[in-house]
Amino acid sequence: MFVQQLINGLALGAVYALIALGYTMVYGILHLINFAHGEVYMLGAYLGIIVMGLFTLVGLPAYSLPLTLFLTILISMAFCALYGAAIERFAYRPLRAAAKLAPLISAVGVSIILQNVVMLTQGTEYKNLPPLLPSEGFDLLGANVSPVQAFILSSSIVLMLILHFFVAKTRLGKAMRATSQDRVMAGLLGININQVISITFMIGSSLAAAAGVMVTLYYGVVHFFMGYLAGIKAFTAAVLGGIGSIPGAMLGGFMLGLIENFGASYISSVYKDAFAFLILIITLILRPSGLLGQKAMDKV
Amino acid sequence: MKRFFAYLSVLGSVAVFLISCQSQQQNVIRIGAAGPMTGDQSKMGIDLRNSVELAVAEWNQQGGVLGKKIEMLAGDDQADPKQAVSVANKFINQKVVAVVGHWNSSCSIPTSKYYSDANIVMISPATTNPQFTLQGLKKVFRVCGTDDQQGRIAAAFVLKTLRPKRIAVIHDKTAYGQGLADYFQKALGNGAEVVYYGGIVQRDPDYKAVLTAIKEKKPEVYFFGGIYPEAGRLVRQAKEVGLSIPMITGDGVYDPTFVNIAGKAAEGTYVTFGKDPAGLTTARSFNEKYKKVYGEPGPYSIYAYDAANVILNAIKATGSTDATTVAEYIAKSTFQGAFGDISFDKNGDVTKAPYVVWQVRDGKFTEVK
Structure with missing residues (x-):
């Protein structure tokens, strides 16, 4: 059972980690908690179900399932990247010089708008996706690793590696790190701040979209309110790891997934959600800056 | 003025x-x-x-x-x-x-x-x-009908037809779900051992943790007191953690939406519901x-x-x-x-409320004769 719970927890944690990255990157650069981020994840899930429906109409899954999944994730990520950039352009950029609370309120507003737009256009019913991948997977030390879990774990690790190399090795990544350290100074040195911020939002949103598509495959249900709890959980993961730190968000996400699963299986499934927040409170009391939040130089 | x-x-x-x-x-x-x-x-x-x-x-x-x-x-x-x-x-x-x-x-x-x-x-x-x-x-x-009638019929069916020694019982913590689960457990009596009893959170997308814990106890059948959205996710995820035992559940799951959510995983699920009016x-x-x-x-x-x-x-x-x-x-x-x-009887219940057991076969609810 331990191995099975470990795998369940890691798969769930990978999803939290992908969403948490968006929170942490935006916070690293703007010191803004983007409360609309959970909604972008919800949009990604809806886009995933729509795109997959379209592909099924033309018969692509029967031709090649991996290609279908790959294209679905890519399209959903691209769309949500645009959403992310647009949200930043219209809801946050005009308020950048304003007091800190103003963009936060704007973020909550965007979140409410997105939820209601989806509710009005897609309805309040749960949308179901029939299972695309078989449920029996391969055996690992007595635990069943389903194809969806393997897919979630592998693709999220690939995405995180790409992100890591992007931030660590590319020119744009360097510009992002510089902007997070000192926005004014980076601007004086010729970095296009607006562009860097836009790109940060695009990356964060596309990762959330990937998480949305994965969850759709995993659970097979989407609804307009799903972004709320997932957003709060991912935000918890980001704070747990140390908000502003990219490795922290990854660590926090995986930890949260594991805590939830082990708590629910060994202690009580009724209080599953409570464990995550309990650990958060304990962490914040003992280490207010989060697990990896100390290294201020690394935050992006 | x-x-x-x-x-x-x-x-x-x-x-x-x-x-x-x-x-x-x-x-x-x-x-x-x-x-x-x-x-x-x-x-x-x-x-x-x-x-x-x-x-x-x-x-x-x-x-x-x-x-x-x-x-x-x-x-x-x-x-x-x-x-x-x-x-x-x-x-x-x-x-x-x-x-x-x-x-x-x-x-x-x-x-x-x-x-x-x-x-x-x-x-x-x-x-x-x-x-x-x-x-x-x-x-x-x-x-x-009522849940004590339903629980009795479900328990009698389980004991007579499926004859398990070990049973897991879960519910969605609502008045309906927990009530039904408790009536079912009461009606089981000493007929089978309840090796797991617990609640799940409604609207939670992930039930793999509780299902894995159930699997560990090696029951032969599990009862769920709750409604179809949760039931659909449960049977779907049960297959994914390798828990392939039948679920028996109540009238709240009797709807085609259950099969839509669960897909093939819904096959074999038992549901207590009224007789077919057709x-x-x-x-x-x-x-x-x-x-x-x-x-x-x-x-x-x-x-x-x-x-x-x-x-x-x-x-x-x-x-x-x-x-x-x-x-x-x-x-x-x-x-x-x-x-x-x-x-109606003196309480306001219907005098006859016959529940029968249905099973999902080929994606449709079929009465078990």
Whole structure:
């Protein structure tokens, strides 16, 4: 059972980690908690179900399932990247010089708008996706690793590696790190701040979209309110790891997934959600800056 | 002085408005239809509303009742007890004569007191928690069975047919789900050992942790007290953690949506529900009428239709809209419903509520003979 719970927890944690990255990157650069981020994840899930429906109409899954999944994730990520950039352009950029609370309120507003737009256009019913991948997977030390879990774990690790190399090795990544350290100074040195911020939002949103598509495959249900709890959980993961730190968000996400699963299986499934927040409170009391939040130089 | 006239005119218009409401109210008889019409259980509430609407339209075609038109008001409780109470208050303000609803036990039980205090007859087509009619409220009825009957039948079936030694029992922590799970466990007696008992969180997308914990206890069958969205996710994820034992569950799961969510994983699931009404001529004609307007009827459509007709027939027979008179008449009479004859015992439960066991086979609910 331990191995099975470990795998369940890691798969769930990978999803939290992908969403948490968006929170942490935006916070690293703007010191803004983007409360609309959970909604972008919800949009990604809806886009995933729509795109997959379209592909099924033309018969692509029967031709090649991996290609279908790959294209679905890519399209959903691209769309949500645009959403992310647009949200930043219209809801946050005009308020950048304003007091800190103003963009936060704007973020909550965007979140409410997105939820209601989806509710009005897609309805309040749960949308179901029939299972695309078989449920029996391969055996690992007595635990069943389903194809969806393997897919979630592998693709999220690939995405995180790409992100890591992007931030660590590319020119744009360097510009992002510089902007997070000192926005004014980076601007004086010729970095296009607006562009860097836009790109940060695009990356964060596309990762959330990937998480949305994965969850759709995993659970097979989407609804307009799903972004709320997932957003709060991912935000918890980001704070747990140390908000502003990219490795922290990854660590926090995986930890949260594991805590939830082990708590629910060994202690009580009724209080599953409570464990995550309990650990958060304990962490914040003992280490207010989060697990990896100390290294201020690394935050992006 | 000017201000005085302004106040006067406002007062006057309010008075006119109130009087016009009053007179309007005298010309129509209002019936409430309450259930979850948005959210993940919305199909149930919409089925309920459609059926009441159908019954009301039929009565209005024949001139209404007591020479008045009947008006249906819909109330969406979102399967949430707090919303249900606010729906009840709305209905009370709108002076409804009777309510068909609510759908969920957790909504029906708290609202029943409000309706009774406000002198409103309440008939639920789907509330199965026994507590609902055991509160001593004389104006509260139901046209479906109860969870102790259902739990007994499920337990008897499990012990006789599946003969497991070890059983897991889970529920969704609602009045309905937990109640049903407890009645099932009680009815099992010493017939089998309950090796796992626990609750899950409604609307949580991930149940793999609890399913893995169940798998560890090696039960041969598991019982779930709850509604189809959770049941669908449970059986789907059970297969993914390698738990391939049958689920047995209650009437809240009897809906095609369950199969839509779970896909192939739904196969073999046992569900207790009322007998198939398709054998009855009256039920067939109801199904045709319903289909013409709303599409395929849901599992509780016919119950809601019968509930509305019981109320309207009682109003017609007594010539009164007073809830006490109407309720007394309902309690002692037999009605011809689309689902067969309906009569009530001293609590307000139907005298005959035969549950049978169904199983999902090839994506369809099939009665287990």
